[in-house]
Amino acid sequence: MRQLAHGIVDFVVGDDLWIAVAVVALLAGAAALVHLGGDAWWLLPVGVPAALWISLQRARRTVQRARSSA
Amino acid sequence: MTGNLLVFLGAALASAVEMVEALTIVLALGVTRGWRAPLQGAAAALAVLTVLVAVLGPALEAVPIDLLRLVVGSLLLVFGLQWLRKAILRASGLKAVHDEEEAFTKEVAAARAAGRAAGADRYALVISFKSTLLEGLEVAFIVITLGANQGATGIAAAGAFVALAVVVVVGALVRHPLSRVPENTLKFAVGVMLTSFGMFWAGEGVGIDWPGAEAALAALIVLTVIWSLLFTKLLERRPTAVAA
Numbered sequence A: 001m002r003q004l005a006h007g008i009v010d011f012v013v014g015d016d017l018w019i020a021v022a023v024v025a026l027l028a029g030a031a032a033l034v035h036l037g038g039d040a041w042w043l044l045p046v047g048v049p050a051a052l053w054i055s056l057q058r059a060r061r062t063v064q065r066a067r068s069s070a
Numbered sequence B: 001m002t003g004n005l006l007v008f009l010g011a012a013l014a015s016a017v018e019m020v021e022a023l024t025i026v027l028a029l030g031v032t033r034g035w036r037a038p039l040q041g042a043a044a045a046l047a048v049l050t051v052l053v054a055v056l057g058p059a060l061e062a063v064p065i066d067l068l069r070l071v072v073g074s075l076l077l078v079f080g081l082q083w084l085r086k087a088i089l090r091a092s093g094l095k096a097v098h099d100e101e102e103a104f105t106k107e108v109a110a111a112r113a114a115g116r117a118a119g120a121d122r123y124a125l126v127i128s129f130k131s132t133l134l135e136g137l138e139v140a141f142i143v144i145t146l147g148a149n150q151g152a153t154g155i156a157a158a159g160a161f162v163a164l165a166v167v168v169v170v171g172a173l174v175r176h177p178l179s180r181v182p183e184n185t186l187k188f189a190v191g192v193m194l195t196s197f198g199m200f201w202a203g204e205g206v207g208i209d210w211p212g213a214e215a216a217l218a219a220l221i222v223l224t225v226i227w228s229l230l231f232t233k234l235l236e237r238r239p240t241a242v243a244a
Helices: A002-013 A017-035 A043-069 B002-033 B036-061 B065-091 B100-113 B122-150 B153-174 B183-205 B215-237
Strands: none
Touching: A002 A017, A002 B065, A002 B122, A017 A043, A017 B065, A017 B183, A043 B065, A043 B183, A043 B215, B002 B036, B002 B100, B002 B122, B002 B153, B002 B183, B002 B215, B036 B065, B036 B122, B036 B153, B065 B122, B065 B183, B065 B215, B100 B122, B122 B153, B122 B183, B183 B215
16 A cells, blocks of 8 residues: 555656645645735746756756766 | 647647557567567556546546646646656756667567466566556546546547557557657657646636636747746756766
């Protein structure tokens, strides 16, 4: 059962947990903005690429570290 | 209409990418161990996937639309970003590109090395079933989520089946891995579509009113293409951008 749960999480979340965390945070932020009566439509088109860029930078640094230790 | 077309295209492209990978394994098993068991394994996996889509797709369509859009949109967004991340890393040289020829060679060597008992070829049957099922699960997930949200599971499933049929026919004709398929470009396109659909639907799920309503989806797709290409270019320029 634990293995199945782990498999499902791995299937959806994939290689970088940061992306899933960022998406949840962005949606929570958008929901809060909507709740407060503000315009929230801009948040995802700005926040989603920013989250991916951070994830790509993390991947780049990992490659960099691997190369320098090789 | 445009939404349904995009759902069809998204499912078809995702199916094409994953089925090319499954085809490589089925072909390797077929040419080394005979065709019967690999084809049976692949057919059984496709039957399981079809049942999964047929049962879960319409069941999801019955869920209240706002809840469905929030949950499924979030999942699509996470899933799409993972596809996009992988495609950008590969395009910029930070991750090795998936090589069908290499995968085929490795699978042929493994199939030759595996022993063979008398009777049915269990090895080929199991490997073919498992590979097709695992590759197909991502397609089933995309078909179910895209289809349910748009109320068009049939259209999404049709897209996946058209792509599957094309891959199978071409594979049967050439009997060689489809290494010339621009797999990473397809993955990039699917990532863009899933990310855009995910942003749009998850946004609606949390109560966002998109400017221009449905037209915002097209704008999100264009924007996502632009920043994804920009990220690829920026990473290509970095000195660490070498094949991993």
